[in-house]
Amino acid sequence: MRIGMAGAGLSCAVIGRGLAEDGHRVTIFEERDHVGGNCHTERDAATGVMVHRYGPHIFHTDDAEVWAYVNRFARFLPYVNRVKATTGGRVYSLPINLLTINQFFGATFTPDEARDFIAAQADRSIAEPRNFEEQALKFIGRPLYEAFFLGYTRKQWGCEPTAIPASILKRLPVRFNYDDNYFSHRFQGMPEEGYTRMIAAMLDHPNIEVHLGRSMQPGDRGPFDHLFWAGPLDAWFGHRLGRLQYRTLDFERIEAKGDAQGCAVMNYPDEAVPWTRITEHKHFSPWEEHEGTVLFREYSRACGEGDIPYYPVHRAEGDDLLDRYQALAAAEEGVTFIGRMGTYRYLDMDVAIRAAMDALRDWRRRHGGA
Ligand code: UDP
Numbered sequence: 001m002r003i004g005m006a007g008a009g010l011s012c013a014v015i016g017r018g019l020a021e022d023g024h025r026v027t028i029f030e031e032r033d034h035v036g037g038n039c040h041t042e043r044d045a046a047t048g049v050m051v052h053r054y055g056p057h058i059f060h061t062d063d064a065e066v067w068a069y070v071n072r073f074a075r076f077l078p079y080v081n082r083v084k085a086t087t088g089g090r091v092y093s094l095p096i097n098l099l100t101i102n103q104f105f106g107a108t109f110t111p112d113e114a115r116d117f118i119a120a121q122a123d124r125s126i127a128e129p130r131n132f133e134e135q136a137l138k139f140i141g142r143p144l145y146e147a148f149f150l151g152y153t154r155k156q157w158g159c160e161p162t163a164i165p166a167s168i169l170k171r172l173p174v175r176f177n178y179d180d181n182y183f184s185h186r187f188q189g190m191p192e193e194g195y196t197r198m199i200a201a202m203l204d205h206p207n208i209e210v211h212l213g214r215s216m217q218p219g220d221r222g223p224f225d226h227l228f229w230a231g232p233l234d235a236w237f238g239h240r241l242g243r244l245q246y247r248t249l250d251f252e253r254i255e256a257k258g259d260a261q262g263c264a265v266m267n268y269p270d271e272a273v274p275w276t277r278i279t280e281h282k283h284f285s286p287w288e289e290h291e292g293t294v295l296f297r298e299y300s301r302a303c304g305e306g307d308i309p310y311y312p313v314h315r316a317e318g319d320d321l322l323d324r325y326q327a328l329a330a331a332e333e334g335v336t337f338i339g340r341m342g343t344y345r346y347l348d349m350d351v352a353i354r355a356a357m358d359a360l361r362d363w364r365r366r367h368g369g370a
Pocket residue numbers: 085094148149150152153156168169171172267268269
């Protein structure tokens with residue numbers, strides 16, 4: 001069959017590769033000048049540092065099949081994400097762990113003491129947290145919430161934390177030991193030569209053709225028997241029901257030399273600081289040595305028409321517009337919606353790969369493929 005795909009990010013790469021291996025002809029249209037979507041990495045010309053152009057991407061998963069899959073296309077080297085946060089004029093360790101708690105409260109708690117202390121601060125009147133703020137107040141109490149989450153979340157999402165779902169906070173663990181690994185997954189690492197190299201390897205198949213700098217006409221399947229759409233869900237439908245909300249990011253380069261920050265990611269929860277975080281990219285490749293350095297301040301704002309969408313904005317109380325677009329998508333013949341933008345879900349890379357593998361399996365079942 002002739003398969004069309006819009007977008008050359010992870011989701012299309014997984015599905016495109018699978019279909020190409022089944023013998024289908026796959027044509028991918030990518031409006032940017034590179035493959036890799038928002039995981040795109042490139043070496044900075046001046047310093048040689050591998051830069052995550054659209055912000056930090058750390059590969060982590062509990063899914064052994066997904067881990068084996070990415071390791072087929074790239075060599076992953078050990079990398080553990082250890083994030084720091086500057087708040088109230090001090091630097092702390094994230095995710096919130098025993099060191100964070102002891103430093104923040106000037107204490108020397110053991111794990112059990114810290115657990116009891118935090119439990120005493122927690123808001124026990126909240127039985128079922130209905131949103132991000134209630135989730136935080138129920139589990140960590142107000143002082144930690146205000147220092148680490150309130151300002152950051154307002155900046156990141158452009159709304160009150162009561163308006164966004166509790167699931168967003170659940171992305172972050174709280175630990176009553178000194179483990180400062182930002183993730184709790186079994187597998188974690190960084191592709192030695194970046195994500196773009198990995199995704200290019202996935203797309204490197206005689207049955208796959210990639211057209212860079214070309215976008216598909218939304219709403220039009222073109223000459224293809226089936227289309228996979230990884231663009232924004234509402235864009236396919238010409239925004240006919242209205243616009244779904246996305247957040248976009250702006251990156252501002254900081255001129256510096258040597259080691260300017262000492263870690264890859266420093267978060268800035270203070271509301272008075274306009275950026276959310278600063279990333280110093282060479283720390284993502286601890287096996288490399290560079291004299292120069294590349295840092296970017298990251299700012300979040302509402303995504304306008306010409307901007308690149310990064311995050312779908314979910315509402316704590318649900319989203320009727322999203323439900324209606326999802327109903328349209330489910331009824332659309334010959335088109336499968338995939339990826340963070342196409343399914344309007346806050347997918348991490350490993351979850352995007354899992355979802356793409358599942359979509360591929362589904363498609364094969366329905367079309368009698370491999
Ligand atoms: N968050 C926060 N303070 C932090 C880090 C995260 O309030 O220092 C909140 C914020 O709402 C953010 C969410 O937790 O959007 C998820 O954080 P994560 O680090 O997973 O965000 P990502 O790296 O995907 O942007």
